[in-house]
Amino acid sequence: MGLAVLFVFALLYAQTINGFTVELIHPNSLSNPNRNPSNSQFHWIRLAYNHTRSRAASIQRRLSGGGSAKFKTDIKSDGGGYIMKYSIGTPPFETYGIADTGSDVTWTQCQPCTDCFPQSLPVFDPKHSKSYKAASCDSDACALVGSSAGECSNGNVCQYQLTYGDNSQSVGDVATDTLTIGDSSFKNVVIGCGHQNSGTFSGNASGIVGLGNSDISIVKQLDKDVGGKFAYCLSSQPDSKSHISFGKDAIVKGTGAVSTPFSVSPAQSTFYYLSLESISVGGQSFPLKKSVSSNVGGRRAGIKETSVNGNIIIDSGTTLTIIPSDTFDSLKSELMKQIPETPIDDPQGAFGLCYSTSDKIEVPKIVAHFSGADVELSPRGSFLEIEEGISCFTLVQNSDFDLSIFGNLSEVDYLVGYDLEAQTVTFKPTDCSKY
CATH class of the missing domain: 2.40.70.10 (Acid Proteases)
Structure with a gap:
């Protein structure tokens, strides 16, 4: 994969x-x-x-x-x-x-x-x-x-x-x-x-x-x-x-389409690595580390330690987006500044930033800045109702592991095209019900 x-x-x-x-x-x-x-x-x-x-x-x-x-x-x-x-x-x-x-x-x-x-x-x-x-x-x-x-x-x-x-x-x-x-x-x-x-x-x-x-x-x-x-x-x-x-049905082009290169690890070719340079909230940008650890691919017998040109895996099978803890903390702090309502706790203690849906919060513009491609996250994917009356931020921190994943909730309302020959991923804002 x-x-x-x-x-x-x-x-x-x-x-x-x-x-x-x-x-x-x-x-x-x-x-x-x-x-x-x-x-x-x-x-x-x-x-x-x-x-x-x-x-x-x-x-x-x-x-x-x-x-x-x-x-x-x-x-x-x-x-x-x-x-x-x-x-x-x-x-x-x-x-x-x-x-x-x-x-x-x-x-x-x-x-x-x-x-x-x-x-x-x-x-x-x-x-x-x-x-x-x-x-x-x-x-x-x-x-x-x-x-x-x-x-x-x-x-x-x-x-x-x-x-x-x-x-x-x-x-x-x-x-x-x-x-x-x-x-x-x-x-x-x-x-x-x-x-x-x-x-x-x-x-x-x-x-x-x-x-x-x-x-x-x-x-x-x-x-x-x-x-x-x-x-x-x-x-x-x-x-x-x-x-x-x-x-041919999977060629993504036209107005609004932006492309970013993907790379793969020589030792584990499954995953599509993208370079996420920063994430911004309402124009305030927060950078990410530029590349993954040099030991990606591991130490399996016969496989040398390798690096890969990318710092986040795009994965349709993972729901939430996982980002480094320091980046998450910065995004959370900035969202709390820009959203005037008072945050509330997730009763189960899982999600890190939640609001009451009765407040009808207006989510500021959140943009993932990939190499060569700025992707504005859909508000319908970046905040989601997780219990009756409670809506939470769907980006979470990787506090337990050194890995970042761009999950499917951050990809909603986009046509996401993979071209394995050109080694690119292309994003185009799309009403999926009409695609």
């Missing part, structure tokens, strides 16, 4: 596609097939806060070189991710996964489920797919996920293991099958078929749709068809439409 595309192995059939777009489902939408109707409308943001912190800790461990299992990533399928509908197999079997730029592996729960988390929809059964093929341990598909660790099954089937920050895990077979997104189908896409998926999953989705930067992600696997381009438009409103596009 480098840039070299490994599909000289002809794992895909080339097609001519003009681009395609499908809807994304807000995590708190009634359209989410696994949303628990008994939960309050604020339950999801509380989950998302906890998920943001555990995910950040997991990513930091990964960047520090923790663990070496084959096909391994630190992602938690719960809380705050936008859901993408897609299909696997022949005939197509409809399923849902979190659209995640912080993950590479596309996986779903599979029968037989020796240990699966509850989901309201049927679980994919590979026996019913004519195009499903388990990957042997000497196959190109298995090589794509890495061969430095892990063991084959007794039947010579390549295995994967996903581990999570809370000690949850997904274990299953590496396989190839037909992937259908909207009206477009792609043969022989490498996926994970999870038979043991334990831990604190809530069933918000059946798995993950990997949109990261390494070769196992679907963006790289479909490179001949989509040209390394995808874009999403996230609405802050649960009942409003969000979308994700690939290929």
Whole structure:
């Protein structure tokens, strides 16, 4: 989640596609097939806060070189991710996964489920797919996920293991099958078929749709068809439409579009690093450190310590934006100066700056100043109602870890386009319900 595309192995059939777009489902939408109707409308943001912190800790461990299992990533399928509908197999079997730029592996729960988390929809059964093929341990598909660790099954089937920050895990077979997104189908896409998926999953989705930067992600696997381009438009409103596009549909340009380069770590190519130079509140600017720690990539055997030209990861699978504590304190102090109402405490002590919604606060202009791109945060994403009558600032401090993440609430009401060939991320203010 480098840039070299490994599909000289002809794992895909080339097609001519003009681009395609499908809807994304807000995590708190009634359209989410696994949303628990008994939960309050604020339950999801509380989950998302906890998920943001555990995910950040997991990513930091990964960047520090923790663990070496084959096909391994630190992602938690719960809380705050936008859901993408897609299909696997022949005939197509409809399923849902979190659209995640912080993950590479596309996986779903599979029968037989020796240990699966509850989901309201049927679980994919590979026996019913004519195009499903388990990957042997000497196959190109298995090589794509890495061969430095892990063991084959007794039947010579390549295995994967996903581990999570809370000690949850997904274990299953590496396989190839037909992937259908909207009206477009792609043969022989490498996926994970999870038979043991334990831990604190809530069933918000059946798995993950990997949109990261390494070769196992679907963006790289479909490179001949989509040209390394995808874009999403996230609405802050649960009942409003969000979308994700690939290929020509994902070219972001026109009035208001601004672009910033991304970089990747040679040791961990999953993540898209941006250079966030400063954040301003009503014209008062507060700088950030220019680059991440020089030990990003960690000390894993055979991997030298490396640096990366960037100081924040943009991550659609993380809800809140995490920034350094000193920057957060400066922003909080400035917001309190510019917002005349009196702050109140979050009853659960999680969010650092809150106001009563009865005061109808006017949020000053908050701008993220990336290298070459100024992105004004949508007020609907920078302050959010977390309980009845209480609205809180959705940027939080990284007091427990040395990592910054630009989360999806800071990306709402923008068309956000990734171009893996140009290595840029482009932001364009957009009404996502009309995109």
